[in-house]
Amino acid sequence: MTIATLGFPLWLRATHWINVLFLGLLVRAGIQILGAYPRLYWQDSSTPGKEWLKFTRKPIPKDRLWISLEQETDVPAVLGQPGGNNLGLGRHWHFFAVLFWILNGVVYVVLLFVTGEWSRLIPTSWSIFPAAWQTFLTYATFHLPPASAMNWQPLSVAHGAPLRLRVETQLGFKMVKWLRAIELVEDYATTGDGQGGSQEDTMYYEQAVSI
Secondary structure (H helix, E strand, O other), X not given: XXXXXXXXXXXXXXXXXXXXXXXXXXXXXXXXXXXXXXXXXXXXXXXXXXXXXXXXXXXXXXXXXXXXXXXXXXXXXXXXXXXXXXXHHHHHHHHHHHHHHHHHHHHHHHHHHHXXXXXXXXXXXXXXXXXXXXXXXXXXOOOOOOOOEEOOEEOOHHHOOOOOOOOOOOOOOOOXXXXXXXXXXXXXXXXXOOOOOHHHHOOOOOOOOOO
């Protein structure tokens, strides 16, 4: 059985961003479609005046015949898809986006199980449920587990036994599991490029707090 390792593979990152792209297209196309007739109904008859939600202040004429185009609302180009207030183009964009969104999802699910990344999402032991509940209670009551435990269980060697470094204001900041030595310095001049560490030197994090 293939199990996921540390870090995220390129395909997983790519499918997530592709997902964002097509979800954005779906939302924008939906806004364009909604602009064509900004009233929502529960019944297929769409009886005027019985909508459960509307996105327009235009009243429905009661003293003359009228067409739905009179209810159309202008959609700013930054929100809608190319084509302006065009219901047909909005639908084309919508179904185009949903087709590739589903395809991307299928690729993601297949690779999730083929590569073993499923183990990040699907529990492999029933013990995760009481541990998750205990963790919820811990943070909900503004308590933190001791540095010598993980999910209220003794630390394993793989997780930094017998003691882990806790930095309360930077959760998961350094990912330190073992300390070989502690060196006291007067400044950061001799540490990396002088910013406090390799992550700070490359601007992944803010500059280190002054000593």
